[in-house]
Amino acid sequence: MAFDSLSEKLQNVFKNLRSKGRLTEDDVKAALKEVKMALLEADVNFKVVKQFVKDVQERAIGQDVMNGLNPGQMVIKIVNEEMVKLMGSETTEIKLQPGKALTVIMMEGLQGAGKTTTAAKLAGKFKLKGKKVLLTACDIYRPGAIEQLQINGEKQGVEVFSMGDKIKPVNIAKAAIEHAAKNEFNIVILDTAGRLHIDDDMMAELQEIKENVTVHQTVLVVDAMTGQDAVNVAKMFDEKVGIDGVILTKLDGDTRGGAALSIRAVTGKPILYVGMGEKLSDLEQFYPDRMASRILGMGDVLTLIEKAQADIDEEQAKRIEQKMRKNEFDFEMYLESMSQMKKMGGLSSILGMMPGLGMGKGKMPEIDQEAAEKNMARTEAIIYSMTPEERRNPSLMNPSRKNRIAKGAGVDIAEVNRLVKQFEQMKKMMKQMPGMMKKGKRGMFKGLPF
Structure with a gap:
């Protein structure tokens, strides 16, 4: 189930609301029942959907709305506002150290989520802002991971630090940070190893890196196509290693999309960026209000x-x-x-x-x-x-x-x-x-x- 489908279903619900001159409580409840089904089919977390519908209903059946000139539009406005609140209300940036001080960002996530490509995309974003970025190849297990990072780093015009696949990731991270400090880099991005699923070895390796080097920001990359599983992955990574924010990839594809609506509510961690395509430039800052507008079919003219x-x-x-x-x-x-x-x-x-x-x-x-x-x-x-x-x-x-x-x-x-x-x-x-x-x-x- 894609955002396309969710958006279409919600628009059909709203079309029916707009067509009514006056609304009764039953009208609102019937509409919200449809909204609830659409969200669940989009793989939004059940508890999140339940709370969302409850919050919308409490506001929508108030006297100001029901007795207003256009109650249908008021209900739609409330749905939009609650959806924005659900996704975090405010846009969150990756927090960098002040001035020219070095910031270390550790990327983590499961294999196949697009972590290595996203690391390069992020490096390109920082480069455009005038930062000197060092990409670091800490994935020594996946065949081609180091080469992939080097190719993408070259395309972005960003230096890649690599020590091959025989050195422990924690030692590669230490050496990269030392190299960055000597050569006046502003940002080090550590591309760590993923696995097909969460396991103790992967978590222990990530914990070891964080114990031995100062990581300022830990960013989890999750595949939006996995829907509710993406939320579960985010929750587990946060509990075991800790995360500061999430980047959602493949939001342009045939995704269930529910991850975008659930992650903030379930983990309390903000979505930082969303991957909207294969190109290295296809990484967008995540704006909750703009995403809500897209989902509700209102467009995203600012982006x-x-x-x-x-x-x-x-x-x-x-x-x-x-x-x-x-x-x-x-x-x-x-x-x-x-x-x-x-x-x-x-x-x-x-x-x-x-x-x-x-x-x-x-x-x-x-x-x-x-x-x-x-x-x-x-x-x-x-x-x-x-x-x-x-x-x-x-x-x-x-x-x-x-x-x-x-x-x-x-x-x-x-x-x-x-x-x-x-x-x-x-x-x-x-x-x-x-x-x-x-x-x-x-x-x-x-x-x-x-």
């Missing part, structure tokens, strides 16, 4: 804006704007805009954060994101099959040129004709809307072909 600011090439964006101001709309611009969209994670990533187009897709079921992505890939292939002159001057298109382009892209000529027609329509639209590109108000999606 979308932040992604745009971080990923969009300003010079490229200026070139696109200048062309549109002069009505020089051509296929080169099409390619540039698709490139910008890819940097932001693709169409599905963008739509997932748009209000009403998010996880549940409840308001716009006609959008087939997979089909849209494939259509964009075909569009790209068609444009790449054009000559530079044809891209810059679409009026050159004639039947023989279109035939050549269709063959080069491996598509039917009808697809080329469709794209050219769509292009002409967009060009007319841009000509009719000169005010949309006012200086200082450049939109995020100008010219994007979707």
